[in-house]
Amino acid sequence: MSARAGYEPEHHAVREVARGFVTSVIEPRHEEWEAAHGIDRSLFTEAGTLGLLGFSVPEEHGGPGVEDYRYNAVLIDEVARSGAAAEAIAFSLQNDVVLPYLTDLTTQEQKARWLPGVVSGETILGIAMTEPGTGSDLTGIRTSAVRDGDSYVVNGAKTFISNGQNGDLFVVAVRTSPDRHGGLSLLVVDADTPGFQRGRNLDKIGLHAQDTSELSFTDMRVPVENLLGSEGDGFGHLVHNLPQERLSLSVGAVAAAEGVFARTIEYVRDRKAFGSPVSEFQNTRFVLAQISTELDLARTYLEDCIAEHVSGQLSPARAARLKLWTTELQVSVADRCLQLHGGYGYMREYPVSRAFVDARIQTIYGGTSEIMKTIIAKDLEL
Template sequence: MRRTHFEAEHVAFRDTVSRFFQGEIGPHAERWRQQGFVDREAFLKAGEQGYLLMWVPEAYGGLGITDLRFEQILYEENVRHGEVGFYMNLHSRVVAPYLGAFGTDEQKARFLPPAMRGETILAIAMTEPGAGSDLAGMKTSARDMGDHWLLNGAKTYISNGSQADVVIVAARTVPGSRHGIGLFVVQADMPGFKRGNKLRKIGLHAQDTTELFFDDVKVPKSHVLGDPAKGFVYMSELLAHERLQVAIGSIAHAQVAFDITLDYVKERAAFGKPVGTFQHVRFEMASMRARIDAVQALVDHCVMEANEQQLTSVLGSEAKLLATELENDVIDACVQLHGGAGYMEEYRIARMFADARVSKIFAGTSEIMKEIIGRDLGLDERKLKA
């Protein structure tokens, strides 16, 4: 399918980006999966190329590129030629925007430039052991002590967690209120901040994921983002964009799986002929092609909506739901078409199968996405009566 939202400058950019990921990221992927984290050098190299936080205004030393299509290309090429566990999109387009949207001029000047250069790795800590997708049910708390906040609690499943230099932590600031939450910028050297062991996952082995603990961490007032009681509102504002990032990666992952499998079924022979010539295989591939094109069109539309500041929570949820569900459907079908080889880790499709499963869970589960979409249709028990 011809993707009409890209222009000539985007095509040229993709060529350059592709070479970067093939030369600087992809060759290290296997070692990173073995060691359980991506080398910090990868962030530095991406920073040198200007590929991190491309949207940062020139006033803070950035490129000021707000066209999301450029970053969409970055993430697509990372999936194809790099390593999906290299979470530069989390760093650039999920965490950093909280600083850009809600930080003071001083906070932006302090935290954005080193993150843009790759010298500071960013993470965000929302999820808790007992809360999951229910952000309003978090237990981590911050108490106003006059000249600072006292932070206590624990977070889990934190991506970039073991290497992060700066973590934006969501904590309850208004006792008894489900929505009274603040966002706190915690630096790794603050006393009382500790990391747990890297969590062992079934996939995304190059992505460092940890538990984080906060034991009487003194957070200066200068490290609070915006109003300390409006963090839930802030998170709600940016979650649509986070879900779009997931959708971009998921549909790219599905496309790569399709391409790998198309080559495989053309080469693999059974009963004296390529398996791709069997009607069942042709129909499977044809169905996947049609579905990928349809969801890609939606994701590309959402990118343009985001460029116009028109991306809604519902549309972001739709893109995330469809892209992640399709990603898993496609990769599952591709494993099947690989036969026994599809279950062997030496084949990329097997690793992709394990990597993909979490996409239907993080950034809000598929069930949460359906809740958001369904409530927008007016199907809410608070509004409907029997």
């Protein structure tokens, strides 16, 4: 990405900081966090010290006040390329997915309360949309929030919540009226609120270092001043932010695929079979040539969408096309690279095995591939 048009020296400078952070902080501890099934909170505070969090946060609240998604992109690119998928998701949640709700929908008083901790990394963010039985259907949300004086009384449950164990502050989608679309609202909930309960850290086949949890709310009283925007506008806000979320998933998908591809080239050059390096076999050359071409196309497509997003022109349908293409490609690349490793590819000690299982969720969260196709078909007026 760094050699492509559209990036300025300041973006490259952030990339160098991010690359150094990956080398000095993430790579030495990734195995430890995988085994612990969770990232240490120090990851966020150390990133905050280096200025890698909250690029869009205004200066008066501790951030650089830079409204430029390209900074977010170079961070996710470097982390995902290294194979640290869980850490890439953690940063994407902090900078790309949840933060826009706290910068775009908040009052000055709310900004002063929440944003400084986000920038420093002392406040870890999460978003609670998905519920048991609802999946990608946002209109099926049943967690209720009933107004009682100066508070909302919240009852319900959420699942598959990233940063669920580590998170301090959650944007929670709740139902404030029976209206299917107009009855959703967004509340910011502190994890220390009475009635807020973290469930188990879910045992996934991949992304072991990323804590993914169930959350439940029992008669949880959330102050009215924690409402984001206006009551009943939650669905519109959620849909509005989805293109950037899907763009960020695509950045991670392409970078992760490029990373496993580069490591596979090194492997086939060193690995010998039948007396020759695996790289000399025609099948190996053809597979890698095909992957190289597909990745070049994906990178070009991604950079074009990033440029559109920076200029405010990325449509939900194009973001859906990008997410569909890049995440499916990531799964395919990891699969073919694992095959080129032979039996060693199935061993956890080889990074390609983790790239394979970590990739699989990409076509599911942030909207499944089937949902992406539905959005695209609607755009075609089918």
